[in-house]
Amino acid sequence: MSMPLRDLLADWTDRFRHQAVLVALAADTEPDPEQLARALLDTYHGPATPTEVYHRLLEAGEFELADRMLTDCRELREDAADLRQALGGVRAVAGEAVRLKVGELRRRAEDADLTPPPEPDIDELGERAHLRTAPVATRLEQYERTLDRDIAIAVETLRGSIRADERSPAQTAYVEDLLTAGQLRVARAVLEREPPGALLPEAVPQLPAWRTAFDPEVVRQVLVDPSAPRVAEYRRWEPADPDARALLDAYDDLMSEEGCTRQAVVVFTSALGRFLGASHRIRPVSDRPDGAGFMTSFDGLFAEDPLRHFHETGRVDLFVAAPGQPGLPGDLAGLQQCVAVGRGLEPSGYLGGEPCAVLSTRDLLRLLPLTAHRPTAMLRLLARQWPLTVLAGRSPKDLDRLLGSGETRWRRLRWIVDLAGLGDAVVVDEMESATGFDTGLLHTMLHRAAPGQPRTALLPGGRFASWQGDTDLVRAMEEHLMSRCQDEASLATFWAALYVAEPDGRVRMDDVRAVASMVVVTGKDTATAVAAGAAALAADGILRPGGEDDLWLLPRAKVLGLLARHAEERLTHAVARLPAVTAAEPADAQSALLAQLSDWHINRHRLAPDFAAYQALTGAASTDSDELLSTARQVLAQTEAGDRLAPDGTSLLDQVLRELAAELSAAHAQVEVDIRCPADAYAALSADALRVVFYEILENAAESVSSIGGGTVQVIVQIDEPDLVVDILDSGKGLVGQFQDRPTLVFRKGRTTKGPDRGHGLHQVRSILADVAEGPAEITLGAAGDAHPTLRGVHVHLDLPQRAGRVGR
Incomplete structure (x- = not known):
């Protein structure tokens, strides 16, 4: 009986010189004699050495065979260490290739906004690639073909939407580009x-x-x-119409040694305004005292609809450099938006680095052939030189106001990103994905991106492509979130919420309490901390109600997913920093706590959400003392955190002021309060909001007056349609120290000369006034000596919105 072919080959000592034989032996089926014979005949010129066969196996991805060959082939044993190192290297490369390919396919599915087919398991494929690469490549090719099919179907669906909506040629072309690039989510x-x-x-x-x-x-x-020979290459810069020609002629006059005069500046700014489509209006021109040139302004730069909200008036300052002026004067940095023209002036070429943008000769010539959208094209040139604050504001609150609400936010962010030179809709989509459109995170991301970037290095769609690997940016966004967690309780609650959050951002507070209590740190009241922390995070907007009891929502921001990797570690540290559980509070401490809610000082807390509940407890026939103390602590914590009710309403100001005056006199016997208010002065604020605002101002004044043995506080109210103008003056010692030169510092939280745990009152007043829906409601502060011959302490000035109507809370 003949021996099976497999057994013959397995005992053949020269099998290690023939790759086909080794592959046939590794197969699950009996080798095909004809195919094996052909493979052996192909080596008629001479078989390969075992080392050559080994390296061919590595090139073919037959790693398991190569590993077995190292064990079974005696001729390889001398170089086994080097050969095994080579095997380890190619296996690592193959595993990384699998990871990169799966990542690429995953990104394509995300960009296409598809529910992808069942995704290959990276670990499983990596293990298979450790043995043989061919089956893994086949599996990935099958997955890619399925994904290609699904993307093609989605592309045709979106193309149908374009035709149905009758989009403009520009919109159609741009969406088509996005579809071609696989950016279906952005196109949608x-x-x-x-x-x-x-x-x-x-x-x-x-x-x-x-x-x-x-x-x-x-x-x-x-x-x-006109007499100069026409150069063919220059025709592309020919002025498009008479307005463009007039602008060029006016600019030419400015650039001449003798032509840069006040009248030439007037002619140039008028021509520039007409070129931009603004109404013809001569702007005043001023000579600079330093002889550097002229200052004037022009209109029309923000004239087109998408741009108007970036500038309330649309008027921009213009510096015209005198002949020979070497650069920009330093005092131009104080202007919010400024443009400079002058012979030899050139932009720096970097984003966001200049307080004054330069309109160079080269850029002006590039604008002249345009027949449409001139303001937008010119603003692109200039805005990329200005600080990003011109477009995105100095704070998240500024950015939130600029973005507006609803779908307006997406469109306006598109224009910010475009004008700042950061990219296109792909970048906006990536920013939305990273931040969940949380304005604070968005503001951080924008400002981390812009300063000092060379304009030539910014490619559409590419600026934020690798933001998740930008450790500095991720750290900046984490630091921003931490700055919004006002205390250890907020920090612990934030990290606990991040730890238990579901992929869609849903957070069950029971889970938060449970995971916080599981941290092995003894003596910590995590339940109370979570309750207080959740209230603070909700007031800040990091947590939003989820529509069910105990359900909250975190922003759907990818950066939170990155931070969640460290949530357990951060949570442990945050819980460790929580205050230790203390014994029952002594009676004198309880009395001190309730004293903060006494007849006069209770006014500070009237906008706290739990204030009404506290008042109900104090007015009840019988009240549990623990419940009263707990509610009192909650009210004080809400005031400290800035968690308050909206200040809107209608109130009779005279009545509120006279009630407060009586309460103040009872608390400060040495202070005389002089109220002068029209009987029909109605403010567009609730009575509680007015009480909080005037309590903080009057308490400061009363303390100052009492410190010198007594005196007067005067409140004068005048009706100046549509406002109520209020002036509060006192006979105290006035502003001291750094506040004399910089009185606005008193509005910053914690800035005071009155010792620890002070410096929150006027900060709270300004915040309340900023929230008044029918603004403007404003506060300023200075020395009273400028307004009164004898009341020479502090002068507080308020502008409150007036409303005629019935009194309401």
């Missing part, structure tokens, strides 16, 4: 959030690049002089 966002006919950034073509071989001054002189 553009179609859903930007209505047909809306002006997209992509509808305003980028200005053509300037050829470095062309000297802008030579081009200008040729275009201005």
